[in-house]
Amino acid sequence: MTPALVMQVALGGLLMGLIYALVAAGLSLIFGLMDVVNFAHGELLMLAMYATFFIHRGFGLDPIVQLPIIALLLFGMGVVIYHGLIARALSVRFNRGMVQIFSTFGLAIFLRGAAQFAFGGDFRAINHSWLAGRTLRLATLSLPLPQLAAGLVCLLAFAALMAISRTEFGRALEATREDREAVALIGIDRDRIFALGWGLGCATVGCAGAMLAGFYYVSPDVGANFALIAYVTVALGGFGSLLGALVAGLIIGEVEALTALFLEPSLKQVGMFAIYLAVLLFRPRGLFGTL
Amino acid sequence: MIGLSRPVFAAFLAGAWLLLGSAAFAAEDIVIGAVFPLTGNGSQVGLDAKAAIETEAEIINGHHDIPMLLGQGGGLPALGGAHVRLIFADSQNDPQKARAEAERLITQDHVVAIIGSYTSATAVTISQVAERYQIPYMSSDNSSPSLSQRGLQWFFRTSPQDEMFTQAMFDFFKEIGTKTGRPVHSVALIYEDSIFGSDSSRVQKKDAEAAGIKVAADIRYRANSPSLSTEVERLRAADADVLMPSSYTSDAILLLRAMQEIGYHPKALLAQDAGFVQEGFFQAVGSLAEGVMSRSAFALDATRSRPAITPVNALFHARSGKDLNDLTSRELTALQVLADAINRAGTATNEALRKALIATDIKGADTIMPWRGVHFDASGQNTEATPVIQQVIGGHYRTIFPDDVATSEPVWNVGK
Numbered sequence: 001m002t003p004a005l006v007m008q009v010a011l012g013g014l015l016m017g018l019i020y021a022l023v024a025a026g027l028s029l030i031f032g033l034m035d036v037v038n039f040a041h042g043e044l045l046m047l048a049m050y051a052t053f054f055i056h057r058g059f060g061l062d063p064i065v066q067l068p069i070i071a072l073l074l075f076g077m078g079v080v081i082y083h084g085l086i087a088r089a090l091s092v093r094f095n096r097g098m099v100q101i102f103s104t105f106g107l108a109i110f111l112r113g114a115a116q117f118a119f120g121g122d123f124r125a126i127n128h129s130w131l132a133g134r135t136l137r138l139a140t141l142s143l144p145l146p147q148l149a150a151g152l153v154c155l156l157a158f159a160a161l162m163a164i165s166r167t168e169f170g171r172a173l174e175a176t177r178e179d180r181e182a183v184a185l186i187g188i189d190r191d192r193i194f195a196l197g198w199g200l201g202c203a204t205v206g207c208a209g210a211m212l213a214g215f216y217y218v219s220p221d222v223g224a225n226f227a228l229i230a231y232v233t234v235a236l237g238g239f240g241s242l243l244g245a246l247v248a249g250l251i252i253g254e255v256e257a258l259t260a261l262f263l264e265p266s267l268k269q270v271g272m273f274a275i276y277l278a279v280l281l282f283r284p285r286g287l288f289g290t291l
Numbered sequence: 292m293i294g295l296s297r298p299v300f301a302a303f304l305a306g307a308w309l310l311l312g313s314a315a316f317a318a319e320d321i322v323i324g325a326v327f328p329l330t331g332n333g334s335q336v337g338l339d340a341k342a343a344i345e346t347e348a349e350i351i352n353g354h355h356d357i358p359m360l361l362g363q364g365g366g367l368p369a370l371g372g373a374h375v376r377l378i379f380a381d382s383q384n385d386p387q388k389a390r391a392e393a394e395r396l397i398t399q400d401h402v403v404a405i406i407g408s409y410t411s412a413t414a415v416t417i418s419q420v421a422e423r424y425q426i427p428y429m430s431s432d433n434s435s436p437s438l439s440q441r442g443l444q445w446f447f448r449t450s451p452q453d454e455m456f457t458q459a460m461f462d463f464f465k466e467i468g469t470k471t472g473r474p475v476h477s478v479a480l481i482y483e484d485s486i487f488g489s490d491s492s493r494v495q496k497k498d499a500e501a502a503g504i505k506v507a508a509d510i511r512y513r514a515n516s517p518s519l520s521t522e523v524e525r526l527r528a529a530d531a532d533v534l535m536p537s538s539y540t541s542d543a544i545l546l547l548r549a550m551q552e553i554g555y556h557p558k559a560l561l562a563q564d565a566g567f568v569q570e571g572f573f574q575a576v577g578s579l580a581e582g583v584m585s586r587s588a589f590a591l592d593a594t595r596s597r598p599a600i601t602p603v604n605a606l607f608h609a610r611s612g613k614d615l616n617d618l619t620s621r622e623l624t625a626l627q628v629l630a631d632a633i634n635r636a637g638t639a640t641n642e643a644l645r646k647a648l649i650a651t652d653i654k655g656a657d658t659i660m661p662w663r664g665v666h667f668d669a670s671g672q673n674t675e676a677t678p679v680i681q682q683v684i685g686g687h688y689r690t691i692f693p694d695d696v697a698t699s700e701p702v703w704n705v706g707k
Contacts, residue, residue, distance in 0.1 A: 001528075002528075005524060005525075005528055008524055008553070009520075009521050009524050012518070012520040012521060012524070013521070016517065016518050016520070019517075020517075113330070116330060116334060120335065120338075121330075121333075121334030121335035121337075121338060122335045122570065122571040122574070123335075123540050123541060123544060123569075123571035123572070123574070123575050124571070124574060124575065125544065125548075125574065125575035125576070127575070127576075127577040133551055133552075135552055135553070135554060137554075142552070142553045142554055144552035144553070147552075215548065215552075216545075217541060217544045217545070217571075217575050219332070219541065219571075220334075221331060221332045224515075225515055225516070225517045226517055229517065256518075256521075257518075257520075257521045260512075260521035260522060260525075261521050261524070261525065264511060265510055265511060265512040265513065265521065265522045265525070266484040266511040266512055266513050267513075268512075268513055268516065268521075269513060269516075
């Protein structure tokens with residue numbers, strides 16, 4: 001086991017960790033805002049990836065160019081999902097928690113089934129894009145450009161989310177989160193804030209999907225591979241904390257890569273869940289959680 | 292019945308029996324169940340399997356006059372032209388759901404046999420249910436050797452299993468080493484962590500040892516992981532002559548892409564089939580697949596010795612838009628073998644069917660497969676299923692081993 005190998009694997013873990021963080025960011029945002037765990041998060045990622053794939057096939061637009069288009073598309077989708085489903089689920093009086101869980105879970109199953117119906121079960125992938133197959137070589141290290149670009153987009157997205165949280169809208173989000181009843185008294189439209197929050201959360205996962213589609217395969221089940229990790233990332237980083245999602249994503253990416261290198265590759269999720277359990281035991285609200 | 296004279300009553304009974312009997316006889320379809328993953332991960336394989344088995348049913352029931360066993364059509368001759376009717380069930384690639392679906396097919400749909408099931412993990416549970424209800428389980432495409440080593444009485448596998456497949460791989464290494472003077476000194480194994488990968492690698496390790504070939508890396512990875520880049524780094528560090536993966540489609544795609552990303556190009560790659568022969572794999576990796584070798588139970592290019600391939604493939608293509616591959620050809624053949632046994636039994640009762648299956652003796656030329664034939668041993672394994680080795684040359688799999696069915700010369704970079 002040479003130092004170069006360890007460096008390379010650690011770097012790979014870092015890049016994967018950024019992707020995990022970006023997927024988790026949207027989940028964390030929505031949860032922090034309104035206490036709703038979106039079980040259809042992986043399926044939204046899947047839809048973003050399909051959209052990228054088909055736009056690329058139809059119009060030849062590179063995934064990077066598509067980034068704003070997909071983000072906007074998913075933003076709209078998030079708003080629609082909020083108004084069509086979540087707002088109704090929030091308005092029930094009886095067993096609200098369960099209703100939220102089942103409605104997003106049902107949405108997940110529906111979206112997955114619809115994708116299989118519409119697109120078939122075959123695996124698809126974008127083979128020719130600007131970055132596909134290109135690798136940056138630094139001494140002994142090789143950095144695949146698609147992953148590198150995805151990592152950069154992730155950092156930019158986090159920067160944008162942090163910037164948004166400092167604007168007036170961001171403060172309104174924060175206030176709504178603190179006390180959803182009281183904000184109505186000072187003229188903040190709670191429904192609008194929630195819808196925008198969903199839009200923003202989905203747009204984030206849209207960015208992740210557009211970048212992932214550049215180097216990953218697309219299938220109706222692809223979201224499940226990432227969703228589980230996203231839930232762990234959010235819980236590890238602390239519900240509702242953006243910084244937490246970023247740090248936790250990086251930790252999980254590293255733990256996964258290093259477990260696969262030093263122990264058994266088949267155990268890589270064990271390392272990840274071991275850390276999660278440790279956090280649950282000693283710091284149940286997560287690393288950066290305030291709730 | 293008072294007032295009815297005895298002869299009249301007897302005649303009435305006889306008439307009723309004849310009427311009912313003949314009516315039932317003409318209409319009686321042979322109902323066969325099939326369990327495959329029709330949704331979820333692996334669904335495309337299941338949908339292709341459905342098209343393949345339906346194609347064979349169409350050949351048996353219809354009138355296509357294809358030069359193979361039961362290819363003349365018109366139903367099963369020994370059962371008065373009875374048609375084969377299929378009922379498909381969705382395992383969702385989950386052993387527990389597969390178990391429940393198999394049970395439903397047997398108890399509610401009264402199927403006479405079950406064909407399945409792509410993944411070996413689901414075959415474990417389906418075959419257990421079939422054993423309990425004493426109906427045959429026809430394993431069309433499960434390749435784990437352990438499946439036929441459990442002492443089951445109702446398990447029949449037409450396809451080669453991984454021991455036979457792996458033996459063919461090492462026979463190929465030996466032959467090409469002698470032929471080119473550049474033998475294989477080391478192999479690297481990478482395999483997914485379910486029964487398919489574990490069984491496959493176990494046999495590969497045993498055969499490598501017997502052949503005096505070093506196993507330079509032995510990597511068991513988690514199926515459907517988001518990334519395989521660490522695993523590929525370890526493979527590159529091992530730098531073996533031949534990389535031997537056992538993976539399903541999604542992982543096969545990730546593996547080849549991760550290899551390209553870090554610039555690792557193994558001298559040779561010989562896959563244990565599965566993901567590496569899927570249409571989706573070729574679409575997703577494009578030209579990266581060039582030079583990849585795989586074992587196979589089927590040779591689409593062997594049309595000279597198996598004239599039925601062309602018309603059968605045309606029927607399948609009309610249904611699915613695809614050519615027959617290693618899996619679909621075996622699924623189709625499993626129904627052919629089962630239907631032949633039902634026909635020879637002359638009935639679909641379970642004991643008679645089992646006896647007929649045990650007595651199966653089909654010549655390879657009567658099927659579309661490049662095998663010597665179909666003949667089951669005491670464990671239910673077809674001992675005549677002789678595999679081939681193929682290589683992607685010019686974007687398509689060409690048969691390169693054994694010599695008698697080979698259509699192309701292998702591209703062999705080991706030792707260069």
